[in-house]
Every structure is written in C-alpha cells, then in structure tokens.
Amino acid sequence: MSTVGDVAEPTPSWDPYARGCPSRDLLDQIGSKWAVLVLGELARQGACRFTQLRQRLAGVSEKMLTQTLRTLERDGLVLRTVYPEAPIRVEYALTPLGQTLRGPLKALTDWSVRHIEEVLTSREEYDDRAGQQHRT
Template sequence: MAAVENVTGPMPSFDPYERGCPSRDLLDQIGSKWAVLVLGELGRNGTSRFGRLRQALAGVSEKMLTQTLRTLERDGLVSRTVYPEVPPHVEYELTALGQTLREPLKALTEWSVLHVEDVITARAAYDDRN
C-alpha cells in the first residue's frame, strides 16, 4: 500500500482491488444482505430494539440478526445501549460513522427496487440459453 500525506503524517492508501487490502473485508461486511437491511432500517427509523428489528426484517433468524448486529457494532457502525432493567432493555442505533452509510445504501436499495424486473428478465434469458 502506498502512503498519502495528510496533516498528521503519512496515511495508508487502501485499494480494494489489491489482495489483502482490509477494505475488502469491510466491503464484505457492509455488503451482506442483512447488514444492508439492518443499516437501512436503523437509518429509516432511528433507535430500535432487537425484537422490532427482527420484525422489520422479515426472514432474518435470531442468530443471524445477533451476528450482524455484533459485527456492525464491532465495526463502529452501530451502537448498543443496555438499560439496567428487568428484563434488560437493549437498543441499537447508527453511530456517526454508520450515519455516513445512509445515502449510499439508500441509493443502492432504490436501484435494486427500480431494476429488479430487469435483472429477473436477464436471469431468465440466461437460464434459457444455458
């Protein structure tokens, strides 16, 4: 990786097209179906409890939602707040870093809705040829 100068000194330059670049792992994480949907849901509705998220994301298992939230929390995109009550009250919300993904993910989601019929048609044509 080449270094780029910034005010605090050299900063690594990341290239996801290079083998071993950590940005590839990040793209893998935020590009997963459930991560996109969790981030989108939190972006649309703000703070949410686990049960509400699970209900909003039809088809996600409890295990997958838990894993996705943990990964997003580890990556600094989602924060988890536990309130000391019985039973415990836990809320999730986008961090400032997570908020920066709202517009790009919204654009990707809108593109998928706009073009899903085109993709279905292309898949059918491909399958018919093969």
C-alpha cells in the same frame, strides 16, 4: 485523510482490489445481505430493539441477526445501548459513522427497486439460454 464536503478522500495506501487490504474485508461485511438490511432499517426507523429488527427483517434468524449486529458494532457502525431496567432493554442505533452510509445504502436500495424488473427479465433469459445449452 482529507475531505471534500462530507465525502472522505480515500487514503492512497488502501486498495480494496489488493489482496489483504482491510477495506476489502469491510466491503464484504457491509455488503452482506443482512448488514445492508440492518443498516437500512436503522437508517429508516432509528433506534430499534432486537425483536423489532427481527420482525422487520423477515427471514433473518436470531443467530444471523446477532452475528450481524455484533460485526456492525465492532466496526463502529452500530451502537448497542443497554438500559438498566427490569427487564433490561437493549437498543441498536446507527453511530455517526454508520449514518454516513445512509446515502449510499438508500441509493443502492432505490436502484434495486427501480431495476428489479430488468434484472428478473435478464435472469429468466439467461436461465432459458443455459437450459437450452444443457439440452444440446
């Protein structure tokens, strides 16, 4: 894969719009609500323990956080480090590959904050129109 600056040029054989392409699966995984929030939190705060992540990500269940962290670790985006202490301490941090998502995730997060009012207005207008259509 050739690179331009820090951005890797995609391999022509990978097409996320094609059925069965592994890049589609990766987009699905890193684009999930909890993965975006876990990656974003690790990018903002650095290494965190499980309980710290769970506290900072209001609403995530222990099961969902565990599944998300395992998936991100499997994909090479998060590193799980076990410290042989009593009690055992486990921390999660972004890998160098995970660090490459910092910019795109920050841009997506910033966009969502900047445009949330417009989106909420659009949703309300849509719901009003949909409600009127169902009454007729």
